[in-house]
Amino acid sequence: MNSQTFPPGCQAWRASILHFHDDPAFSERAHAWHEDGLLVVANGRVLAAGDFASLQSALPADAVVHDCRGRLIVPGFIDTHIHYPQTDMIASPAEGLLPWLETYTFPNERKFQDPAHASDVARFFLDELLRNGTTTAMVYCTVHKESVDAFFAESERRNLRMVAGKILMDRNCPDFLRDTAEGGVRDSEELIRRWHNKGRQLYAITPRFAPTSTEAQLRLSGELAAQYPDTFLQTHVAENTDEVAWVKSLFPGSRSYLDVYDSYGMMRPRAMYAHCIWLDDHDRARMRETQSAASICPTSNMFLGSGLFDFARADEAKVPLSLATDVGGGTSFSMLRTMNGVYKVARMGGTYLPALRMFYLATLGGARSMQLEGTIGNFAAGTEADFVLLDPRATPLLARRTERCDSLEELLFALALLGDDRCVAATYSAGARVHQAG
The missing domain is CATH 2.30.40.10 (Urease, subunit C, domain 1)
Incomplete structure (x- = not known):
């Protein structure tokens, strides 16, 4: 009884x-x-x-x-890394990450300065997430404030628990997508005040990746993250070898790609780093120490030929782990199909992932990585x-x-x-x- x-x-x-x-x-x-x-x-x-x-x-x-x-x-499944503006360009052919960005991603993101277009894509994107059982995602918008407003307005209407943010990008990108160090962070703060903790909406400070932000923008992003410690922070790190070499040429004084972010105070709880393929043991130890989390993106990594995530080293270091589709580099909105991909990536790297752990990574693992255990995830x-x-x-x-x-x-x-x-x-x-x- x-x-x-x-x-x-x-x-x-x-x-x-x-x-x-x-x-x-x-x-x-x-x-x-x-x-x-x-x-x-x-x-x-x-x-x-x-x-x-x-x-x-x-x-x-x-x-x-x-x-x-x-x-x-x-x-509900938790997708910790996805780009809603890339919905219409999923499955676009390219020889690698950098040409893929130049040929498809940047021209497509230009359209999101139009609020009507942004709203239309946001509706379809959220429909697709829900159709695949994803109830929470960490979402990249574009540099345009309109793209963020459109996304959060649609998510709030449905009472979803979503995290999103405006991309910060002030160099190494087309002029039509370039913001400024000060202007981008000022816009981000305005969006934080408008949307963070409004209903079930949460904000993520979102420098795209180190090569597209000046040192000034990274410094200001870190300062904004310190000013608003309950916000999220999301970016990319160590996705492929060409990108790692590019970062080394842009930041020769940094020990590693991850160290660039660390030097600007961007490693902390609620920080989500996508990919994390080409890290070393020092990097992984810093992720554990700071409770910065790794978002594993298997279908994207296979599609772009980026590399294989090293589960053995990540688990040895006790790095917080989660699972993500990374649409549109990823090839499906389905977290089940993403489990299919991560199982194969792990096997290719010499690790066997039981199904129980794959379901954990897609649920409570995501919540823990986002510091949201007790709110969502189980x-x-x-x-x-x-x-x-x-x-x-x-x-x-x-x-x-x-x-x-x-x-x-x-x-x-x-x-x-x-x-x-x-x-x-x-x-x-x-x-x-x-x-x-x-």
Whole structure:
């Protein structure tokens, strides 16, 4: 008999339930699994997640119970690195990162000075995230304030938990995308005051990457991050060898690419560094010491030929890790397809990633890396009720494979290696359904 009681008007979902309270790489009891489970929600927050048999008696008479047996509920996926202005240029051919930027990215981003265009893309982008079960993302806008306003306005309308920021870029870019050191940071502060902590919206100070910011802009970005310590900071680091060499020529006094950011006070909790492929052990130790996080972008790294993320060295250093699509360098909005990619990247580097850890990286791993554990990422009581309903029979092949699964690991592995947007039966944000398949 369960001694707790739930308030009148609550809702509950009956299904198999999986969530995490630790990283499976470092704990043998990192996850909670309820094959016949119940998720109870009220006022946009989780009240409880557990076995149906132990929780059903605590439901009030007027509780609405959604019977979703045969499906799997997991926390909403968290994508820690994605570019919404690159939605329309996904799958654009190029020989590498730098020519890809010049040929496709910069010309496409020019369009986002038009608020109507920015709003149109923001709507489609958020629809696509939700269709793929992603309820939180760390999003790059463009240099234009209009692009940020359009994104946050659409996210706020849907009551999503999103992080985004205006790109800072004052050199080594086309004139039509160039801001100034002072002007870019001034615009960023204005946007922080307008959007940070407005509802569920959060702001990220966003220097694109070290080669496109002068020392003055990086210094001012670090000062802005110190002035607003609860904001986020996001940028790229050590994505490919040509980029690393370019940074060395621009900042000859820095020990490494990451050290450029470190020297301007940009390594701290809530700092997210995308890629982190060509780091050394000193860099990884600094990430652990400062609680700066790495965003692993496997489909992008394979698409652009950037390299393989080194899981063994990152885990040895205890670097905070998360998973990201990196659209439009990445080739899918689906975090399931991204798990497929990260499994293969890890194997090529000599590491075996269990499916449990892939699902951790896409949920609680993202929340921890963003310093948002307790707000999103799992089903601890009081967390925001962002969750996804996955259908393990979404395709004929998946149905045939999953009916032969003998363990949770096998089931999750099949979803990660064979799944995509078709597996997402429904997506919920703060307890409200924001996507329904079909």
